[in-house]
Amino acid sequence: MSTALAPASVTELVEVVRSYPRLLAFGAGTKARLSAVNATRISVSQLRGIVEYEPSEFTFTALAGTPVRELVRTLAERGQYLPFDPLLTDAGATLGGTIAAGVSGPGRLRFGGLKDFILGVQFVDGLGRALRMGGKVVKNAAGFDVPKFLVGSLGRFGVLTELTFKVFPSPASTLTLKLAAGDIEAATRILVEAANSRWETHALDILPGAYDVCMRLGGPAQALQEIADDVFARWPGEKLGDVDAEKIWSDLREFRWVHADRPLIKIALMPTFIPPLYRAVQRFEGLRIHVSSGGNMAFVSLAAPKQAVELNELLRNLSLSGVTLRGEAPLWCGLQPRAEIAQAVKHALDPENRFPPLHE
Amino acid sequence: MALSALNRLTALLPPERLLFQPEQLAAYESDGLTAFRTRPLAVTIPETADEVIALVRFCREEKLPFVARGSGTSLSGGSLPVASGIVIALNRLNRILRLDPELRLAVVEPGVVNTQVSQAAAPHGLHYSPDPSSQSICTIGGNVAFNSGGAHCLKYGMTSNHVLGLRAVLATGEVVEWGGGSRENVGPDWCGLFTGNEGLFGIALEITLQLLPRPERFHTVLAGYDSLERAGDAVSAIIASGLLPGAIEIMDALALEAARASVNAEYPPGCEAVLIVELEGPREVVALDSARLDAILANSKAVGIRQARDAGERLAIWKGRKNAFSAVGRLSPDFIVQDGVVPRRRLGEALRRVGEMSRQAGLRCANVFHAGDGNLHPLILFDGREPGALERAEVLAGEILRMCVAMGGSITGEHGIGVEKRDFLPVMFGADEIDCFKRLREAFDPFGIANPGKMFPAEQAPALQHRGLHPLEKAGVLSRE
Numbered sequence: 001m002s003t004a005l006a007p008a009s010v011t012e013l014v015e016v017v018r019s020y021p022r023l024l025a026f027g028a029g030t031k032a033r034l035s036a037v038n039a040t041r042i043s044v045s046q047l048r049g050i051v052e053y054e055p056s057e058f059t060f061t062a063l064a065g066t067p068v069r070e071l072v073r074t075l076a077e078r079g080q081y082l083p084f085d086p087l088l089t090d091a092g093a094t095l096g097g098t099i100a101a102g103v104s105g106p107g108r109l110r111f112g113g114l115k116d117f118i119l120g121v122q123f124v125d126g127l128g129r130a131l132r133m134g135g136k137v138v139k140n141a142a143g144f145d146v147p148k149f150l151v152g153s154l155g156r157f158g159v160l161t162e163l164t165f166k167v168f169p170s171p172a173s174t175l176t177l178k179l180a181a182g183d184i185e186a187a188t189r190i191l192v193e194a195a196n197s198r199w200e201t202h203a204l205d206i207l208p209g210a211y212d213v214c215m216r217l218g219g220p221a222q223a224l225q226e227i228a229d230d231v232f233a234r235w236p237g238e239k240l241g242d243v244d245a246e247k248i249w250s251d252l253r254e255f256r257w258v259h260a261d262r263p264l265i266k267i268a269l270m271p272t273f274i275p276p277l278y279r280a281v282q283r284f285e286g287l288r289i290h291v292s293s294g295g296n297m298a299f300v301s302l303a304a305p306k307q308a309v310e311l312n313e314l315l316r317n318l319s320l321s322g323v324t325l326r327g328e329a330p331l332w333c334g335l336q337p338r339a340e341i342a343q344a345v346k347h348a349l350d351p352e353n354r355f356p357p358l359h360e
Numbered sequence: 361m362a363l364s365a366l367n368r369l370t371a372l373l374p375p376e377r378l379l380f381q382p383e384q385l386a387a388y389e390s391d392g393l394t395a396f397r398t399r400p401l402a403v404t405i406p407e408t409a410d411e412v413i414a415l416v417r418f419c420r421e422e423k424l425p426f427v428a429r430g431s432g433t434s435l436s437g438g439s440l441p442v443a444s445g446i447v448i449a450l451n452r453l454n455r456i457l458r459l460d461p462e463l464r465l466a467v468v469e470p471g472v473v474n475t476q477v478s479q480a481a482a483p484h485g486l487h488y489s490p491d492p493s494s495q496s497i498c499t500i501g502g503n504v505a506f507n508s509g510g511a512h513c514l515k516y517g518m519t520s521n522h523v524l525g526l527r528a529v530l531a532t533g534e535v536v537e538w539g540g541g542s543r544e545n546v547g548p549d550w551c552g553l554f555t556g557n558e559g560l561f562g563i564a565l566e567i568t569l570q571l572l573p574r575p576e577r578f579h580t581v582l583a584g585y586d587s588l589e590r591a592g593d594a595v596s597a598i599i600a601s602g603l604l605p606g607a608i609e610i611m612d613a614l615a616l617e618a619a620r621a622s623v624n625a626e627y628p629p630g631c632e633a634v635l636i637v638e639l640e641g642p643r644e645v646v647a648l649d650s651a652r653l654d655a656i657l658a659n660s661k662a663v664g665i666r667q668a669r670d671a672g673e674r675l676a677i678w679k680g681r682k683n684a685f686s687a688v689g690r691l692s693p694d695f696i697v698q699d700g701v702v703p704r705r706r707l708g709e710a711l712r713r714v715g716e717m718s719r720q721a722g723l724r725c726a727n728v729f730h731a732g733d734g735n736l737h738p739l740i741l742f743d744g745r746e747p748g749a750l751e752r753a754e755v756l757a758g759e760i761l762r763m764c765v766a767m768g769g770s771i772t773g774e775h776g777i778g779v780e781k782r783d784f785l786p787v788m789f790g791a792d793e794i795d796c797f798k799r800l801r802e803a804f805d806p807f808g809i810a811n812p813g814k815m816f817p818a819e820q821a822p823a824l825q826h827r828g829l830h831p832l833e834k835a836g837v838l839s840r841e
Contacts, residue, residue, distance in 0.1 A: 148552025
C-alpha cells in the first residue's frame with residue numbers, strides 16, 4: 001500500500017481520481033479490512049464538516065470525512081438523533097466510511113438502518129465526475145436510487161464526498177431491560193416475541209458471552225416504566241440504570257468485546273438461524289458472537305484467522321452471507337451471489353476499474 | 361418484423377392470454393395519467409414467473425419493447441404502452457407465496473394488491489406500512505417499480521424501505537435474487553437500486569416485504585383552520601415539540617369541498633384548511649404523547665378539533681383524505697394530479713405561490729398534501745373540452761415542479777418520473793447525473809426494450825390528448841394519488 005493522498009476539495013479529489021489507475025477511499029480506518037487492498041489510498045479526512053443542518057426539516061448534509069461523533073453531538077444539541085446507532089463513533093468512524101461499510105448498530109431494529117436514513121449523496125465516479133444523486137428532502141422518488149446502492153458498496157464504485165441524511169427527534173427517554181434466558185433457544189424466543197410485540201422496542205440484542213437479552217425501550221419515562229412491568233410479566237429481568245445501560249450499548253457500538261487484531265465479521269441473519277449458528281460455532285475455540293437488531297445481524301469475533309475458513313463453509317451451509325470488517329480473513333464470507341448485472345453496473349459507474357472490484 | 365415476432369409469441373402463451381384485437385387492447389391503452397394513450401401491439405397475460413421470464417427473454421431476442429403493468433394506476437404514465445411493443449400484464453401473478461409471522465415478512469408475486477398484504481398479515485397483528493391512496497387496487501409490483509409512498513412515509517419510509525429481497529428478471533434476460541429474510545444486507549443494496557427503477561431495469565417476480573407490528577393504539581385528530589397558514593403553523597409547532605406522528609396531512613378548502621361532495625365527509629364549519637395528525641404506538645406512550653399533541657393543537661387557533669373516538673371514526677377521517685383526489689372529479693370534468701416536494705419549512709410559501717400561479721393561469725387548484733414530509737399534491741382543475749385548457753394545465757404543472765426544485769425539493773415524492781415528468785429530469789439533475797442514470801439503465805437493459813420512453817427526456821413525445829377521467833375513476837374504483 002502506498003501513502004495516502006488527501007485532497008482538500010472535491011475539485012482536487014476529481015483530479016486525483018482522474019490521475020491514478022487504481023484508487024480506494026478510506027475514512028478513519030476503524031473497519032480496516034474493507035480498504036485493505038492494493039490501491040492508492042485516498043483519505044477523505046480533509047473533506048470534513050456539516051454543510052447544512054435544519055432541525056425542522058429532519059435532515060442534515062455533511063462532508064464524507066466528518067466524524068460521526070461530531071454529528072451525533074450536533075444532533076443531540078437539538079434533541080435529534082440517528083436512530084440506527086452508528087458504530088465506532090468514539091473510535092472516530094467517518095460518515096463516508098460508515099456508509100461505504102454499510103454497518104448499522106442495534107438501533108436499526110426500530111426504524112431501519114443506514115439505507116433507510118440516507119437521502120442523497122455526492123460522489124466521484126470512475127469517470128472522475130462529481131455526481132449528485134438522490135435529494136435533500138425527506139421524500140424523493142426522482143431518478144434511480146444510487147444513494148441506497150452505495151450503502152455497503154465499500155467504495156468500489158466511487159468516492160463519497162457528501163451525504164444527506166434523515167434524522168428523527170430523540171425519544172424523550174430510554175430504558176434498558178436485561179432479560180435472562182437460560183439458553184440460546186430461550187434468548188431467540190425473546191427476540192422474536194418482543195420484536196412482534198406491541199412495545200415497539202428500539203433495540204433487542206443478545207449480549208456476547210451470555211444468553212442475556214438487552215431490550216431498549218424509547219418514549220416518555222412514565223410510559224416506559226409501565227411497559228417494563230408488562231415485559232417483566234412475560235420474562236424475568238431487571239431494569240438497568242442509565243449509566244450501566246449506556247455502558248452496555250456503548251461497548252457494543254465500539255466493539256469493545258472483540259478479540260483485538262482478530263477477524264471481525266458482520267453476518268446478515270434471521271432470528272430462526274440463531275440457534276443453528278450458535279450450535280455450529282461451539283467448535284470454534286474462543287469465538288465470540290453478538291446477535292443484534294432483533295436477530296437480523298450478528299457480529300462474530302474469531303479467536304484466530306484460520307477459523308475464517310471454517311466459518312466461511314459454515315455460513316455457506318446455512319445460506320448466510322458475511323463481510324469481514326477487521327483482521328486477516330477473506331473480505332467476503334459465506335454465500336456470495338454473483339450476478340452478471342454486478343459486472344455491468346460496475347462498468348457503468350467505473351468503466352476503467354479505477355476502484356478495486358467488489359470481490360477483491 | 362413485428363408481426364412475425366408476435367406470431368412467435370403464440371408459442372409462449374395460450375391464445376386466451378394473448379390479446380391482439382383492438383377492443384381487447386383498449387383497456388390497456390392508458391393508466392392513471394389519462395392524458396396519454398397508446399395502443400400496444402399486443403397484451404400478454406402470464407400466470408407464472410417462468411412465463412414472465414420467457415416473455416422477457418423473447419423480447420430481448422426480438423428487440424421487442426415491453427411494458428410491465430399491474431393495475432395501471434400510475435399517475436406519471438409509468439405503464440403507458442409503447443406502440444411498437446407489448447404489455448406484460450402481471451395481475452394474475454397474484455399469490456402471496458409465504459407469510460412468516462415470526463420473521464415478520466411476506467413473499468409476494470408482483471400482481472398482489474397492496475392492501476391484500478396487510479389483510480393477510482392482520483390475523484398475526486402485523487401490517488405492511490406503505491399506503492398509497494390507490495392501495496385497494498394498486499399492486500406491489502407497481503409499488504416496487506415506482507417506489508410508492510403514502511401518508512406514513514416520514515416515520516416508516518417508502519416502498520424501498522420495506523423491500524427485503526427480490527427475485528427479478530432483468531431486461532438482459534438474467535434472473536437475479538437479492539436479499540432475503542434479513543433486515544440487514546451484506547454488500548451493496550441491490551434491492552434499493554432496483555426499487556424505483558420505473559420498469560426500466562426489468563420485472564420483479566417475487567418480492568420479500570417486511571411487515572411491522574400493527575400499532576396498538578392510534579390517536580387521530582382532525583383540526584380545522586381558517587387559513588392554510590394557520591394549519592401550516594400547527595405543523596411547525598408539532599415538529600418543534602419533538603413528537604414523531606405517523607402521519608401529518610393537510611387538505612385545502614377546494615379539496616374539502618370535494619371530499620364533502622364525494623364521501624359526505626364532515627368538517628368543522630368555516631374552515632379553509634384541515635389538518636389530520638395521527639400518533640400511534642403502545643397505549644402507554646400514546647396516552648402521554650396525545651396529551652401533548654392535544655395541548656399543541658388547543659393553542660393553534662383551530663376553528664374546530666375532532667378526535668377519532670374509535671376505529672370507525674378514524675377510518676372515516678382517512679376515507680375523506682384518501683378519496684379527496686377522485687372526489688375532485690366531482691368539481692371539474694378533468695384534473696391533473698401533481699406531485700412535488702419542498703422543504704417542509706417552505707410549505708406555506710410554496711402554497712402561496714401555487715395559488716398565485718394558478719390564478720394567473722386562470723385555473724383552479726386544490727391542494728392535498730403530506731405536510732410531514734413536504735410532499736405537495738396540487739390538483740389542477742380544467743375542462744378538457746375547452747381548447748387549450750389541457751395545455752395551460754400542463755404549463756402550470758410544470759411551473760409548480762420548477763418551483764419545487766428551486767426551493768431545494770424534488771419533482772416527485774412518490775409518483776415517479778414516468779412519461780409525465782421526463783422533460784423535468786434535467787431541471788433536477790445535471791447532464792453528468794443523467795448520463796450516469798443512462799449508463800445504469802444500459803447495464804440493465806442494453807437494447808432499451810424495458811419501458812422505453814419513460815424517465816428520460818425523449819426526442820419525440822407522444823402528443824397530449826384530452827381523454828377525460830379513466831373509466832375506473834368514473835366508476836369510483838380508482839383514485840389518483
